Amino acid sequence: MQAPAATSSEFPSVLADDTIEPSPYHAALYHLRQGLQALFALSPGADAGKREEHEQIVSLLKQVLQLLHVHFAPEGDDSGFRSFGEVLRQHRDEAGMTQEQLADYAGLSLSYIRKLEQGTKPPARNAVLALCSVADLKLVPSEVTMLPAIRESSHKHAPNWYVSPGFDSVQMMADLAQQLNGGGGSIEQTYVYLDHKSASDWIQLCNMPSYVSMFRESFPHSQAAELLRELTGNVGLDVIALGPGDGKTEVRLVEHILEEGERPSVRFYLFDVSQPLLSRAFKHAVDTFSDQPKIFVCGIQGNFHHLPRYMQLHYTPARSHRRRVYVLVGNTIGNIDHEPQFFHSAFAGAVPGDVLLFDADYAFTTSGNTADIERQDPALQKPIPETHQRWLTGPIERYCRDAQNVAFSWRVDTDRPLPGSYGLQFMAKVSLPGMVQKTFCMWQVRRYAVEGLVRCLQRLDWEHVGLLPFSSSKARPRGLLMFRKKLPARKH
Numbered sequence: 233m234q235a236p237a238a239t240s241s242e243f244p245s246v247l248a249d250d251t252i253e254p255s256p257y258h259a260a261l262y263h264l265r266q267g268l269q270a271l272f273a274l275s276p277g278a279d280a281g282k283r284e285e286h287e288q289i290v291s292l293l294k295q296v297l298q299l300l301h302v303h304f305a306p307e308g309d310d311s312g313f314r315s316f317g318e319v320l321r322q323h324r325d326e327a328g329m330t331q332e333q334l335a336d337y338a339g340l341s342l343s344y345i346r347k348l349e350q351g352t353k354p355p356a357r358n359a360v361l362a363l364c365s366v367a368d369l370k371l372v373p374s375e376v377t378m379l380p381a382i383r384e385s386s387h388k389h390a391p392n393w394y395v396s397p398g399f400d401s402v403q404m405m406a407d408l409a410q411q412l413n414g415g416g417g418s419i420e421q422t423y424v425y426l427d428h429k430s431a432s433d434w435i436q437l438c439n440m441p442s443y444v445s446m447f448r449e450s451f452p453h454s455q456a457a458e459l460l461r462e463l464t465g466n467v468g469l470d471v472i473a474l475g476p477g478d479g480k481t482e483v484r485l486v487e488h489i490l491e492e493g494e495r496p497s498v499r500f501y502l503f504d505v506s507q508p509l510l511s512r513a514f515k516h517a518v519d520t521f522s523d524q525p526k527i528f529v530c531g532i533q534g535n536f537h538h539l540p541r542y543m544q545l546h547y548t549p550a551r552s553h554r555r556r557v558y559v560l561v562g563n564t565i566g567n568i569d570h571e572p573q574f575f576h577s578a579f580a581g582a583v584p585g586d587v588l589l590f591d592a593d594y595a596f597t598t599s600g601n602t603a604d605i606e607r608q609d610p611a612l613q614k615p616i617p618e619t620h621q622r623w624l625t626g627p628i629e630r631y632c633r634d635a636q637n638v639a640f641s642w643r644v645d646t647d648r649p650l651p652g653s654y655g656l657q658f659m660a661k662v663s664l665p666g667m668v669q670k671t672f673c674m675w676q677v678r679r680y681a682v683e684g685l686v687r688c689l690q691r692l693d694w695e696h697v698g699l700l701p702f703s704s705s706k707a708r709p710r711g712l713l714m715f716r717k718k719l720p721a722r723k724h
């Protein structure tokens with residue numbers, strides 16, 4: 233049987249105007265047209281063997297044409313949706329799964345799976361990553377991420393942002409103003425990062441050479457990533473960064489995680505109370521990972537003290553083969569008022585195999601004696617840094633009526649729930665008209681005995697699996713602690 237002759241109507245006439253630069257799609261069609269026409273011209277009169285060979289080549293070229301259409305189709309073309317649905321259905325059939333089973337394994341609704349396979353629903357990038365994480369499906373990200381629908385949904389400006397319905401930053405600012413205009417007391421730590429000016433001052437502080445050297449350059453990113461690989465294998469990870477600030481340390485850690493072994497996917501959640509800080513961290517993460525199809529970045533504005541309320545972090549579909557990694561760095565643990573209560577409540581949604589890592593400043597003495605602390609802690613030998621004073625003065629100047637002057641000093645706090653720990657409090661004495669003064673604890677950092685932290689978390693079924701000491705200065709020795717949630721003890 234002779235191959236049919238090609239007609240000009242089967243191909244778009246796209247290069248009639250040489251002054252118009254063709255799109256990749258149209259250029260591909262044009263070159264394929266020339267090749268097909270040349271091939272067909274040779275077909276008449278050829279022997280049976282040659283004709284069969286020609287037909288095979290034609291069939292192959294038509295497949296290439298179809299693929300090119302999928303990859304380079306003009307805007308508005310929905311063939312990408314249909315092609316993704318066809319690929320998904322093929323893989324599901326080969327895995328012997330029903331649509332119901334796939335929906336359960338991927339954590340997606342049955343109706344959504346049906347619409348994807350029918351080609352009536354554009355596939356969102358997080359849905360694609362969820363499907364790729366189902367091991368039995370054997371869906372390779374590179375197989376689908378070039379489809380137009382995926383390219384569009386994975387654009388770096390795609391909305392991947394959540395706000396808890398119960399979270400009200402405006403009310404929090406009103407609460408801060410009310411407290412500052414009261415008689416004094418301790419300011420909730422999250423409030424000093426909340427508004428745009430406080431966030432800007434904090435970012436400026438974090439980019440000072442001394443801070444970068446102390447906290448970021450010495451941080452054991454590579455060692456932590458290697459230990460995580462040993463603890464979790466090469467399963468998909470949900471990395472949940474709590475209070476990331478500008479996100480630079482956490483993003484670098486995820487970069488090292490991606491370098492350590494081949495993972496199906498990484499979901500990177502940035503969780504912060506401050507919208508300006510979260511925006512900064514989110515943009516940095518998206519820009520860093522924009523060319524990596526295996527990572528999904530999501531921002532969540534909320535209070536991490538109430539972490540179990542955020543179900544998108546804690547729902548794990550059956551047989552998903554994923555692990556969560558909670559990340560709390562930048563000495564954020566040192567800002568927590570009651571550490572045992574925080575560990576108990578914030579990580580109530582953790583399941584066996586989940587990992588918790590956080591850094592902590594070491595105590596210079598565990599005696600619990602104020603005089604010993606004042607004598608041995610280097611921070612108390614000098615005034616509070618001007619950078620911190622400017623940052624902490626800002627909320628007072630903006631929200632405390634009639635404030636005329638602010639003076640800062642240190643105060644040692646030994647009334648701590650963890651043995652061997654103590655706190656350094658940044659005390660602000662605010663002068664008002666009429667010789668009136670009031671005092672606020674604006675910020676505090678804590679020093680810890682590692683043994684106290686370990687015993688606290690062991691009582692909550694967290695296994696201590698690693699300690700990575702790091703510091704660029706004898707004045708701030710610290711370590712990165714890593715824990716893994718244990719299986720509950722069996723009752724006999």
